Structure formats: structure tokens, C-alpha cells
Amino acid sequence: MGSHPGMLKNSSSKNPKHKAMKKLILYIPKVVSYFFILLFCYAAISKAIDFENFQVQIGQSPLLSAYAGFLSYAVIILELFIVLLLIFPKTNLPGLYASTSLMSAFTIYIFLILNYSDFVPCSCGGILEKMGWAEHLIFNLSCVIIGIVSVFFTDINAGRSKFSITALLFLSNFLCCFIVYILYVRSEGIIKEDNNFTRRYLMHPIIEKKISNLDNSYYYISGSDDKHIYLGNIKLPQQILVIDSTLVIKEIITIELDIKEFPYRKIETKVVGKYYYVYDGTVPVVKRGLLSSSKPQTISQDDAYFSQLDIINNYNSYVLRTQSSKSKNLLIASLHTGSQNKVELWPDFLRKQTDGVFDSDGVLNVDRKMETSFTRTVTEMNLLLLTQLLK
Secondary structure (H helix, E strand, O other): OOOOOHHHHHHHHHHHHHHHHHHHHHHHHHHHHHHHHHHHEEEEEEEEEEEEHHHHHHHHHOOHHHHHHHHHHHHHHHHHHHHHHOOOOHHHHHHHHHHHHHHHHHHHHHHHHHHHHHOOOOOOOHHHHHHHHHHHHHHHHHHHHHHHHHHHHHHHHHOOHHHHHHHHHHHHHHHHHHHHHHHHHHHHHHHHOOOOOOOOOOOOOOOOOOOOOOOOEEEEEEOOOOEEEEEOOOOOOOEEEEEEEOOEEEEEEEEOOOOOOOOOOOEEEOOOOOOOEEEEOOOOEEEEEEOOOOOOOEEOOOOOOOOOOEEEEOOOEEEEEEEEOOOEEEEEEEEEOOOOOOOEEEOOOOOOOOOOOOOHHHHHHOOOOEEEEEOOOOOOEOOOOHHHOOO
């Protein structure tokens, strides 16, 4: 029985396509291997070049802080080892298994960060720095998928059954993901329970929304309210720069101050509510004026010398940091102005550790919402509530 000539033609036309498909299947693992070689080479080299920063990033990781020292070396070594496996034909297949498993570990790490972390840290550096965590997760999942496909094509061509390939892929990927999970659980236990003194800092505590360039670097914050920021200037102490909340409109308040009236050395300004204050602790004088007026009035003279000053809510009570004339130790004082000014010393609030000066140094501030004044010392780093100053 003769065969139809059309059937012979169709059969012969399919063979070239079949051969081309086989060649494509053979090329896919090679292309994927080259991709992983480039990826892991770049990752390992960039980490090694900026190794100190890489260690800090792992140390600030919300999942792996406790193992930052070990992992910073282990990740680089593992990535370079996988590159070596992928380069040589005899070890290319184990390299593909290892590449897929490592990308699975990175994927589960990002998944844990996005879903179970107290905070989301900065992304990794280099080319991938522009990616957000969600994009990073998609990228890693894509790498896992192409890795699995390459392993299947290579292992099936070597004669291994699909069941064996699937089992090996499952075991290797599951093992790497499980190791990441165990590190996460143990690290959280060490950081939160055993407390090994590892410090983790929250990422992005301040988010930049707008920026405004200033004409010089001598400005400091004198005060603020809901609509304005007030900036004093070390070089031009008789001026206060007012910037609105949009950082667009700027206005200068010029204070009429007779600098020959007192031997000023370091004039400072502070803005609270509708008033601005002018003072120089080396001269026992405090002046106050309305923001709408350029002429301040003297509200305290010859009451106290001081190095720091802040204002309490009622605008007639002030907290000072001064120095004892007897012991020369730093101490806190309160100043109440009115018909008769009154100064009170509170020597017990700043506790002496060694010299009574450096060890009790800090910045004096007033929390006007809680109506408490506090200072933070250098050595103790504790908050000392001075509620008595308001009585």
C-alpha cells in the first residue's frame, strides 16, 4: 500500500523544527548559567568592595541582625563558590541547583521582611538599588523559575527522571528557605530576649518632602509653629529668617538691638508662640519682643548668668543651665519674671559622675505639650524630668 506524497512532505518539514527546538532547549541552561555567573559575580564583588557598609546593612536587618558578622562573609563566599560551579561543565548542574536554591533563600527573606518585619530596611545597593522590595521579590521569583526550568532541561537531557529532579529541587530549595527561617527565629530571640547589645536603627525616621536652599551655613532653628519655621543666624544675630510651611515664602525679622548697651559675646534667638527672645548667657540679660515688633523689651537683667535657656508655656517662666559659683559644676535653674524676678537653683538634677561638667553636659529642651523640661546627660543618657520648675 503506497504512502501519500503529502504525508512524506509534512513529516520531513517537521524534523528541522524538532531539531531547532532541541538546540533551543540545550541553549537555555547555558544562557541561564551565564546570567547567574554575571549576577553572582557582580553581587559578590560589589559587597566585597563596600564590605563595611554591607556588614552594617545586615546588622540593621530586622531578621538577621544577630548573625551579621558570620553572614557577611558567608554570603560572599557562597556566591563566588556557585560561580565556580557554574563555570565548569562537570559541575554546571550542581551550580544550577545551588543558584536556584540561593535565589529561593533570598526570596523567602524578602517575603519575611515584607510580612513579618517590625520595619522595612533599605534595599541592597548596586544596580538593584533602584528596585523596591516588591519589585525585588518579583525579580527573585523570576530567577527561581528560570533556574528550575534550566535544571529540568539539563537533568532530563542527562537521563534523570522527572520525579527525581522534582524531589531534588524541592529538597534543596526547601532546605535553604528553612535555614533562612531558622536564622530569623533565632536572631529575633537573641535580639529581643537575650539582648546581646546589638543596636538596630529604624530606617527613614525622617522622610524628605521638600527642600529649600539657604544662602549660608550659619543658620540654626530658633523655633517653629504650625505654619512657620524660624531660623536664627550666628553671623547675623539680629535677624530671624521666617520660612512658611511650603518652604517658598521667606521673610526677615530685623531686631533693633543696641549691641553697645551690653558686652555681648554670643547672641542667640528663640521663638515661642507670638514672642521672640534675645539672650546671651555671658551677659545676664534676656529680652523679649512680639514677632510683629522689631523692638524687644528687657525682661531680665542681672538675675543669672547661663549657658542655655528655654521657655515654658506661660512666657514668664524659664529654665536655665548655669554653673555653680562655688563648685563650678553645671546645674539647672529656673527663672520667673514679673513684678519681682525670682531665680531658683536645682543642683540635684544633674548628677556628678567625675568632673561635674563634661559628664553632666547635654542639650536643654522644653516639651511644652507635656509641660515638662528635661536634659539628656552624656554619660547616663537618661531623661531627668524637672516638673518642679513649673510649680
